Amino acid sequence: MNLAELKVPGPTRTALTAPFWAAAAEGRFTLQHCADCARWVFYPRQLCPHCWSPRLQWRDASGRAQLETWSVIHRPGHPGWAPAAPYAIGIVRLAEGPTMLSHILAAEPRLHLPLQVRFTQVGAEVLPCFEPLT
Ligand SMILES: [Zn+2]
Known part of the structure; x- marks a missing residue:
């Protein structure tokens, strides 16, 4: 998608x-x-x-983070997201300390998965999503 x-x-x-x-x-x-x-x-x-x-x-x-928790969304709360389901959203612990809720671009999310920010075009917006650290 x-x-x-x-x-x-x-x-x-x-x-x-x-x-x-x-x-x-x-x-x-x-x-x-x-x-x-x-x-x-x-x-x-x-x-x-x-x-x-x-x-x-x-x-x-830094844009670096670790995955703290996530949920795989099968039935989005907004119908506009339906074509993307299932997808993962999660709480990431930023390397600088704070947490952030974000879209998780990982096929297999797991606890403490090292992540990096990936700016992603989502609809008309560029959003900071997170993908596995490479
Ligand atoms: Zn202060």
Whole structure:
């Protein structure tokens, strides 16, 4: 299944998340990094969840992760995803620390599978999906 052919809704963009999606469109994986406690933050926020600092800055991240859990979707919640089923979504633990929910491009997902980001055209959007590390 070519995910680019799907007719699915894309992510909701806000002023806070716009830098993440702009970088993704350029093929860059970017996360917020706290200038005070030096920890990485995802999802995008106005305050660091670790130290409450407002000094969060966007930085390019490694795009490396490990699979923490996943589910194989046979009956999608949105009919636009039906042509792609079955497919896997999962929680990945980013090398920088935070977790992210994403599409998992792996034929055989398994616990702690090493992954790397793969920017993928999904419908009209470029989304950061994860594939096995090569
Ligand atoms: Zn902080």
